[in-house]
Amino acid sequence: MSLSFDRIKEKLNILADAAKYDVSCSSSGSVRKNNTNGLGDSSGMGICHSYTEDGRCVSLLKILLTNHCIFDCAYCVTRKSNDVQRAAFKIQEVVDLTINFYRRNYIEGLFLSSGIFKSPDYTMERLVAVAKKLRLEENFNGYIHLKSIPGASDELMREAGLYADRLSVNIEVPTISELKLLAPDKKHEDFTKPMLKVKNEIIQYKSEKKIIKSTPKYAPAGQSTQMIVGATGESDKDIMYSATYYYKTYHMKRVYYSGYVPVADDSRLPAIGTQVPMLRENRLYQTDWLLRFYGFGVQELLNNDHPNLDMDVDPKLGWALRNMQYFPIDINKADKSVLARIPGLGMKSVHKIISARRFRKLNWEHLKKIGVALNRAKYFIVCDSSKWEHRDMEGAKIKGLILQNSTGKFRKEYSNQLQLF
Amino acid sequence: MNSTKTLIYDGSFNGFLTAIFVAFEEKAVVSDIQKHSVCQNGLFSETETIFTQMDKAKRVWNGIHKKSHSAIKDIYFAFLSEHKGIEILLYRFIRKMFASDTSIASDYSDGLVLKISQLARSVGREKHRMEAFVRFQLTKDEIYFANIEPDFNVLPLISKHFRSRYADQQWLIYDIKRKYGIFYDLNRVEIVSLDLDDIHTNSINKSAHFTDEEYNYQDLWNNYFKSTNIKSRINLKLHKQHVPKRYWKYLSEKKAV
Numbered sequence: 001m002s003l004s005f006d007r008i009k010e011k012l013n014i015l016a017d018a019a020k021y022d023v024s025c026s027s028s029g030s031v032r033k034n035n036t037n038g039l040g041d042s043s044g045m046g047i048c049h050s051y052t053e054d055g056r057c058v059s060l061l062k063i064l065l066t067n068h069c070i071f072d073c074a075y076c077v078t079r080k081s082n083d084v085q086r087a088a089f090k091i092q093e094v095v096d097l098t099i100n101f102y103r104r105n106y107i108e109g110l111f112l113s114s115g116i117f118k119s120p121d122y123t124m125e126r127l128v129a130v131a132k133k134l135r136l137e138e139n140f141n142g143y144i145h146l147k148s149i150p151g152a153s154d155e156l157m158r159e160a161g162l163y164a165d166r167l168s169v170n171i172e173v174p175t176i177s178e179l180k181l182l183a184p185d186k187k188h189e190d191f192t193k194p195m196l197k198v199k200n201e202i203i204q205y206k207s208e209k210k211i212i213k214s215t216p217k218y219a220p221a222g223q224s225t226q227m228i229v230g231a232t233g234e235s236d237k238d239i240m241y242s243a244t245y246y247y248k249t250y251h252m253k254r255v256y257y258s259g260y261v262p263v264a265d266d267s268r269l270p271a272i273g274t275q276v277p278m279l280r281e282n283r284l285y286q287t288d289w290l291l292r293f294y295g296f297g298v299q300e301l302l303n304n305d306h307p308n309l310d311m312d313v314d315p316k317l318g319w320a321l322r323n324m325q326y327f328p329i330d331i332n333k334a335d336k337s338v339l340a341r342i343p344g345l346g347m348k349s350v351h352k353i354i355s356a357r358r359f360r361k362l363n364w365e366h367l368k369k370i371g372v373a374l375n376r377a378k379y380f381i382v383c384d385s386s387k388w389e390h391r392d393m394e395g396a397k398i399k400g401l402i403l404q405n406s407t408g409k410f411r412k413e414y415s416n417q418l419q420l421f
Numbered sequence: 422m423n424s425t426k427t428l429i430y431d432g433s434f435n436g437f438l439t440a441i442f443v444a445f446e447e448k449a450v451v452s453d454i455q456k457h458s459v460c461q462n463g464l465f466s467e468t469e470t471i472f473t474q475m476d477k478a479k480r481v482w483n484g485i486h487k488k489s490h491s492a493i494k495d496i497y498f499a500f501l502s503e504h505k506g507i508e509i510l511l512y513r514f515i516r517k518m519f520a521s522d523t524s525i526a527s528d529y530s531d532g533l534v535l536k537i538s539q540l541a542r543s544v545g546r547e548k549h550r551m552e553a554f555v556r557f558q559l560t561k562d563e564i565y566f567a568n569i570e571p572d573f574n575v576l577p578l579i580s581k582h583f584r585s586r587y588a589d590q591q592w593l594i595y596d597i598k599r600k601y602g603i604f605y606d607l608n609r610v611e612i613v614s615l616d617l618d619d620i621h622t623n624s625i626n627k628s629a630h631f632t633d634e635e636y637n638y639q640d641l642w643n644n645y646f647k648s649t650n651i652k653s654r655i656n657l658k659l660h661k662q663h664v665p666k667r668y669w670k671y672l673s674e675k676k677a678v
């Protein structure tokens with residue numbers, strides 16, 4: 001008994017360690033109700049059961065099935081040429097770990113990825129087998145995220161979606177030319193083919209479900225992908241235009257941005273010991289958020305004149321400072337979409353303002369109570385008060401004033417857990 | 422003639438709603454509403470003991486519900502905060518609600534409304550934290566057991582979540598501070614009180630109540646947690662923001678080894 005535990009522990013150490021560079025931690029967006037009195041229930045909102053010491057959410061058991069790999073992608077710890085310890089789980093071992101962690105309320109579910117051993121299909125088949133076993137034998141309704149192995153067949157991708165909540169292929173390298181350089185074994189199509197298949201299956205299953213109620217769910221939490229940031233000299237514009245393309249073309253639920261953690265001495269890549277670009281990563285997440293929820297177009301935030309995001313101010317503030325002609329905005333009159341563009345105002349505050357202004361005209365005191373970050377917002381708005389902070393100041397002057405009053409807080413705490421605006 | 426009164430109730434939510442009913446019915450000037458266990462008579466006010474009556478409680482509940490869906494949740498959550506003087510705040514809030522034609526629950530520029538919504542939000546946050554941080558340990562008689570010590574009285578709020586998630590295992594969550602627990606026996610959830618010989622949170626010492634396998638899984642989880650770290654990204658300040666230190670005692674991954 002304890003002998004096999006020791007062996008499992010060893011495998012877990014190796015295979016969790018190799019999986020941690022995938023930053024996706026989401027366990028939300030799925031609806032899998034426990035109608036059968038089985039185990040688990042995923043009803044929309046994912047829970048973070050713990051946080052790593054770098055502040056990332058721990059909600060899934062995130063492991064590789066194996067870190068044996070026949071490929072040699074330069075940016076990856078698991079690459080063939082890397083001198084690391086290798087291990088492989090048995091299918092049943094992953095099932096047991098998942099169930100036992102889940103029953104103790106450690107996790108929301110499983111995130112299973114893998115190095116490619118033998119062939120993409122051989123690998124994908126095993127990932128699917130784990131998910132199938134969990135669903136059919138263990139009656140498990142928790143969250144399952146499977147990695148789509150680049151190059152896996154359509155048939156396997158179809159089956160994967162029947163058991164998984166989410167599927168993802170990480171494109172990792174945002175530009176095709178860099179991909180050729182860093183992952184010579186892989187073709188761009190190897191990534192996009194499974195994405196396309198999943199997208200089409202989702203559309204098809206959804207439309208069938210409208211007609212036949214009993215149609216099973218197919219990947220109800222959709223698909224996602226990840227890009228490495230800072231490995232190849234790409235610009236923020238390259239990254240966000242690519243992200244926008246993947247959102248549109250493959251209906252991605254999420255694109256993740258992962259600051260490159262150097263794992264190789266390779267002249268094509270930043271040297272070991274180079275700092276992880278965490279602030280940049282955070283700025284990209286903020287931009288992603290602005291595109292998805294705040295009504296911004298990508299060209300407004302990044303373009304040929306402005307190919308990289310400001311590091312000293314958040315992207316919304318940066319945009320506002322370059323576009324002072326739209327301000328000041330009247331808090332008591334402006335539409336939701338206009339309010340959303342004011343620096344210092346999150347969507348929650350926008351909704352609160354719209355609710356509260358039905359009762360009375362809002363002044364600075366009200367806004368403060370509602371929780372608006374006035375130190376930034378005050379330069380861009382007018383409210384029910386004669387005091388107005390703008391006084392025809394230039395963008396550069398305003399930026400100076402804001403930075404003066406927010407040193408420390410602003411620059412030191414960056415995370416990809418979206419400490420936004 | 423109106424007199425000022427202090428209403429004394431049994432501490433339950435239905436008792437509180439009954440008190441609200443009485444306050445409205447008697448048109449008394451209510452100076453305070455107090456739990457039986459903490460009652461302190463005001464020198465110059467009369468007291469009246471309220472006996473919980475479900476039909477009266479229900480009428481108040483329905484009345485509020487009709488006025489506003491979101492308000493009823495805020496009121497219940499804020500009540501569970503056990504904030505000192507919460508009863509009289511809620512009483513004023515409810516009076517204000519009934520006096521106004523429009524829904525006041527979203528008027529965040531009003532101080533009282535804001536206070537209630539803030540309290541409700543803190544309780545909501547604690548509820549989520551407990552749903553996340555409960556760590557079950559498997560006892561030898563096959564019950565998944567967890568101790569908690571929440572800031573607010575959230576057991577009534579988390580019961581449904583655990584019931585639907587762990588429908589095929591027996592579990593028991595015990596609030597050490599308030600000395601009661603909820604136990605699911607594969608059929609329904611019951612309120613229980615226990616004579617605990619020991620507090621079983623995140624202890625390094627093994628207890629005879631739990632299986633060996635239990636400690637093996639804790640060990641695996643502990644290991645897993647450590648290997649999720651990326652050293653070059655470490656940010657302990659952020660880490661503590663997400664998992665405030667007072668919760669570490671629950672978490673087996675935080676066990677000092």
Ligand code: SF4
Pocket residue numbers: 069070071072073076077078079080114115116
């Ligand atoms: S195929 Fe995947 S696991 Fe293998 S080296 Fe490339 S990125 Fe790493």
